[in-house]
Amino acid sequence: MVNPAQLIVVLGDQLSLDSPALAAGDPARDRVLMAEVLGEATYVPHHPKKIALIFAAMRKFADQLREAGWQVDYTCLDDPDNAGSLAGEILRHSVADTPVQVIEPSEWRVRADLRALPRDVVFHTDTRFISNVAEFAAWAEGRKALRMEYFYRLMRRKTGLLMDGDAPVGGAWNFDAENRKSLPKGIKFPALPEFPPDAVTADVLYLVEARFGQNFGDLRPFNLATTRDQALQLLDHFIRFNLPVFGDYQDAMTGRELYLAHSLLSYAINLGLLSPIEVCQRAEAAFHAGKAPLNAAEGFIRQIIGWREYIRGIYFSQGPDYVAQNQLGHTRALPPLYWGAGTDMACVGHAVAQTRRTGYAHHIQRLMLTGNFALLVGIDPRAVHEWYLSVYIDAFEWVELPNTLGMSQWADGGVVASKPYVSSGAYINRMSDYCKGCAYDVKTRDGAGACPFNSLYWHFLDRHQDRFGQNPRMGPIYRQWQKMDPDRRAAILRSAEGILAKLDAGERV
Numbered sequence: 001m002v003n004p005a006q007l008i009v010v011l012g013d014q015l016s017l018d019s020p021a022l023a024a025g026d027p028a029r030d031r032v033l034m035a036e037v038l039g040e041a042t043y044v045p046h047h048p049k050k051i052a053l054i055f056a057a058m059r060k061f062a063d064q065l066r067e068a069g070w071q072v073d074y075t076c077l078d079d080p081d082n083a084g085s086l087a088g089e090i091l092r093h094s095v096a097d098t099p100v101q102v103i104e105p106s107e108w109r110v111r112a113d114l115r116a117l118p119r120d121v122v123f124h125t126d127t128r129f130i131s132n133v134a135e136f137a138a139w140a141e142g143r144k145a146l147r148m149e150y151f152y153r154l155m156r157r158k159t160g161l162l163m164d165g166d167a168p169v170g171g172a173w174n175f176d177a178e179n180r181k182s183l184p185k186g187i188k189f190p191a192l193p194e195f196p197p198d199a200v201t202a203d204v205l206y207l208v209e210a211r212f213g214q215n216f217g218d219l220r221p222f223n224l225a226t227t228r229d230q231a232l233q234l235l236d237h238f239i240r241f242n243l244p245v246f247g248d249y250q251d252a253m254t255g256r257e258l259y260l261a262h263s264l265l266s267y268a269i270n271l272g273l274l275s276p277i278e279v280c281q282r283a284e285a286a287f288h289a290g291k292a293p294l295n296a297a298e299g300f301i302r303q304i305i306g307w308r309e310y311i312r313g314i315y316f317s318q319g320p321d322y323v324a325q326n327q328l329g330h331t332r333a334l335p336p337l338y339w340g341a342g343t344d345m346a347c348v349g350h351a352v353a354q355t356r357r358t359g360y361a362h363h364i365q366r367l368m369l370t371g372n373f374a375l376l377v378g379i380d381p382r383a384v385h386e387w388y389l390s391v392y393i394d395a396f397e398w399v400e401l402p403n404t405l406g407m408s409q410w411a412d413g414g415v416v417a418s419k420p421y422v423s424s425g426a427y428i429n430r431m432s433d434y435c436k437g438c439a440y441d442v443k444t445r446d447g448a449g450a451c452p453f454n455s456l457y458w459h460f461l462d463r464h465q466d467r468f469g470q471n472p473r474m475g476p477i478y479r480q481w482q483k484m485d486p487d488r489r490a491a492i493l494r495s496a497e498g499i500l501a502k503l504d505a506g507e508r509v
């Protein structure tokens with residue numbers, strides 16, 4: 001019997017030729033469907049660069065599929081018959097008895113839509129990840145706390161990366177203690193490769209400008225990698241120039257540089273242009289060739305097979321209601337400064353301006369500037385989540401949500417983070433050069449001109465003392481607060497209340 005023609009659906013973050021859905025098809029018989037749809041482009045107000053990146057990468061991947069012999073039905077956003085949603089497009093391109101092959105979508109929302117389709121849909125496991133939902137669930141079973149470090153060790157053993165038999169190379173699993181250096185004066189990092197728009201990207205830029213030009217974020221200049229070849233150039237650059245110092249300056253921040261030694265690979269990996277394992281194997285090979293120290297190679301590999309895989313495990317293990325968690329009961333609205341309305345805080349102002357310009361900020365900027373400030377002032381975690389999901393070029397819910405809601409906002413009550421990531425201005429001053437050019441004084445805790453992070457930090461600890469006072473990792477800091485002179489404490493709290501009142505009144509801080 002001749003098998004019926006199938007529809008193979010390739011979603012915008014599944015741009016890998018090495019795909020189990022494609023492997024289940026036959027180019028001589030089956031069609032591939034790829035669709036730019038309004039529903040996906042508007043469920044949050046995405047940064048224009050992010051929309052352009054995804055559409056341009058999709059169009060070029062469709063060309064690659066055609067070159068490989070596939071017939072591709074490609075729906076452009078402006079096609080008059082565009083159904084506007086992924087489900088609608090699948091229905092439009094299939095009939096009731098067409099089997100549909102697709103890699104399991106990486107978001108609960110899209111999964112639910114595709115599961116509800118009146119079609120025979122075969123969902124394939126996403127083999128681009130090192131782990132999978134069942135393995136994470138088995139690891140999590142019966143554990144009191146789901147700490148990344150232990151999951152990471154499982155992934156090291158599974159992949160064999162930086163392993164010497166059953167032991168970690170170098171005798172330790174983690175060299176993070178060596179990875180907290182601030183930047184030496186005058187250090188410069190070589191410029192990243194840039195990929196100016198070709199004709200395909202140029203068309204997409206016109207489309208995005210016309211349809212989403214009002215969204216927060218600069219569309220141009222657009223120099224992102226939109227093909228696997230370009231992503232490989234980014235990877236080569238990182239391994240050669242930045243990996244050797246990646247560990248050292250991983251946590252450092254500066255107003256002088258955009259990317260420091262960071263790889264800028266997250267968007268390429270998340271889209272499927274690069275596989276996480278190949279990226280890690282390149283870092284491991286650089287270490288074995290004597291071109292990168294162990295603290296750098298291990299630190300980088302841990303981000304990917306540790307943090308990235310763990311975060312995905314958290315997303316799927318916590319279920320679709322995770323997004324509604326708000327364990328600290330925070331309800332404040334997201335201040336307009338997050339959308340570029342301006343702030344006198346040099347650190348947050350820089351992170352937001354950089355985000356608007358590039359759609360990128362590195363991990364510590366996301367966690368300890370914009371995230372830290374949102375947590376200290378008590379912003380509704382869902383609003384914080386929607387902001388991060390909108391503004392970063394690498395933001396897909398499976399990876400953004402646990403990072404924002406769990407790691408950054410402690411809204412899941414400690415599933416991801418054993419204690420909240422909060423700091424006063426002292427940490428920001430130690431790890432960056434922002435404070436030197438700031439209107440506020442990082443050394444002052446209260447009164448006009450005092451760094452807002454200082455009073456807000458104590459205000460956060462004071463108002464959440466019932467929750468965190470008994471946390472063993474926070475004991476010393478609470479003892480410091482208790483020992484402080486009561487008048488001093490009152491002045492600090494008053495200062496913080498003043499900042500919160502200004503935020504609530506929509507005033508600039």
Ligand SMILES: Cc1cc2nc3c(=O)[nH]c(=O)nc-3n(C[C@H](O)[C@H](O)[C@H](O)COP(=O)(O)OP(=O)(O)OC[C@H]3O[C@@H](n4cnc5c(N)ncnc54)[C@H](O)[C@@H]3O)c2cc1C
Nearest residue numbers: 262263264265266303307308362363367394395400403404
């Ligand atoms: C509040 C918040 C929101 C975040 N949102 C996203 C997001 O939407 N998408 C996203 O990919 N990452 C997100 N992250 C994680 C991390 O900040 C980015 O992966 C990283 O900044 C990307 O830049 P890079 O490629 O230069 O990373 P590098 O510093 O070069 O790190 C190497 C790689 O490790 C991986 N990685 C590192 N940390 C994490 C992490 N915590 N979770 C998952 N992968 C990690 C990424 O693939 C990254 O490319 C978020 C972090 C925070 C604190």
Ligand code: SF4
Nearest residue numbers: 345347425435438451
């Ligand atoms: S003084 Fe405070 S607000 Fe200003 S840059 Fe430093 S930490 Fe940020």
